[in-house]
Amino acid sequence: MQTQINSRLEMKGNRRYIAAVLSAIFMGIGQLYNRQWLKGILFLFFYILVMLNSIPYFLESFHNLRTLGQTPMQDHSLFLMIYGIISILLFLIVLAIYLLNIRDAYQNGRLLDQGQRPRGFYTALKNLIEGGYPYIILSPGLIAITVISILPMVFSMLIAFTNYDLYHSPPKHILNWVGIQNFYRVLTMGSWSRTFRNIFSWTVIWAFLSTLTTFGLGGFIAILLNNPQIKFRKIIRTILILPWAIPGFVSILIWRGMLNTNFGVINRYLAEIFNLNNIPWLHEVFWARTAVVLVNLWLGYPYFMILITGILQSIPDELYEAATVDGANSWQKFRAITLPLLLFAITPLLIMTLAYNFNNFNIIYLLNDGGPAVFGWQGGAGGTDILISWVWKLTFEKLKYNYASAISIIIFIIISGFSIYNFRRTKSFQQEEMLK
């Protein structure tokens, strides 16, 4: 209402433009010109402070970010890089305040042009708090995310474009920007690209196998237990979801002990009952892969079992009764009613699980360290290694930070493409009308 009336008021003079230009040249002058003394002096003070202190600092850290330092042992490229990123973030904040200052000068100048009194300092402050309410309550989370996720993420991504590895590690050496060389090498260079292709294809197979097996077994059990003729269903369910309730870290390590080739209880029973001797669960690629899929099945089926039980119970009985009246047998009822409803409800969760398993570091690393080692593969990669566990090895064992970073950017692109596609399909996203 207020603004509508204002805009219809006649403008006298060009105070608003002059104030805006003045504030653009020197923060606070426009405010002083509008006779807003306190605000003007604060902006002025801020500007002088920034000009004297921060701008030289910004210039220096931008320069350092570009060169990553000059003298080894004195300049630490990693620190320079982090300071550079922090400077960019701080610079953006200063820039925002600068733009705010111009906007403020323009708006109050316009009020003066209309022959009104500009807003006083306290009203302005109150307006700021009122209008900025969403940002104020967002800020704690935003600051935490910026420091703990965004900053490290930008840092890690930048590493992919440097030569940071064991032989070029600061502070002994100065890092250099190398463009997309790391990506080029990982994807095309002889044994590296062979390793990458092998691990990539196993990662995809693993993601699908682990998701589909847990979904299949969990769904099968849920459907079996949905039969009201079965007694003690509550107790049975509680026992069956036990693997979900035990912390994964503990149970994976327990499985690691049980699968031990020589001393493990699994091989001992297999030998006693089926006379199978010493299956190399953790030492041969085929068996190691079988082992991670099976252990993951043990860990993961309860999740789908509980989900699917919930979905089955939400299907109204009338549908089945109507089908019975029409003379459908139980298989037909399953095909025509249960399965479509089930798949409809569970598809987004299936895709989420797929994305999760794509990066399921814990089971791969804790069960078998990604092993067994495969001859000729680069970067310590083993037969059960998926991309993310390979990244871990490259980072913490081989100290090939540059390749690790390049590979994680590749993972990131794949997973986010995947997930954005998935979320676009869900209802909550369509209501948001995002990405349109």
Next chain:
Amino acid sequence: MISSRWRSKLNLVFTYIFIIFMMMVALFPVVWIFASSLNPGDSLFTSSLFIPEKATWRHYIRLFRETDFPVWYWNSIKVGAFTSSLTVLLVSFTAYSFSRLNFLGRKQGLMGLLVLQMFPGIMNMVALYVLLNLVGLLDTHLGLVLIYAGGAIPYNSWLMKGYLDTIPRSLEEAAIIDGASRWKIFWRIIMPLSRSIISVIAIFNFVAPFGDYLFARLVLTSPKNWTMAVGLYDFISGQFGRHFTQFAAGALLAALPITIIYLSLQSLLIGGLTKGATKG
């Protein structure tokens, strides 16, 4: 008629057989680790599936007398409690803004949260290490709590926003008419209504530090500061299985409270997960 009844009987028998088999599979590692923890020997080799003849509680007693196990337990509880409270606080604010308030950059922010959680956390470790080193928070629980809580925001905000979206706005509108401030609406209406999703987030984030090995290992260097996962892993690292029985006892004690929480709150936890994720 008879044959179809027989068939359904037969079906039932097979169902029972399969379910009993699955229950055995589910229980097998638990029984085995329990038996191992009572085993008088030290190594993996001596472990068996049955309660050993000379069963002993020795390993449990030794855990408390000779190792830092109680300290690790306490550390995990401490880190878990702080992580959980901080996460709930930060996530509630974030989720509330994204669900209820209109502001410039809202859609981009939501999208950003979604994308952020896709970047492999492992890659952030090097940078986080350097950052913690810069501010002197290496080998402190505060540093670890900050990493956990900060990393938990994107996913949990989506989870809680999905839940908040299902709460009708009419209540808040009524409160606005009654002259309640936004602050009051948030604390008196939104927070009580989202109690169930808040407890889900609180529980998951309390439990998470018990199971995380990677970040705890990175941040905490001195054994006195270790959390449970780091300590337990230490029992079996090196020559695998040499202190296996001790690991078994520790693993059982570590898993027990969490398992009880999960089992008793299963419907709440799973319900919270799916409601936030699929929504409708």
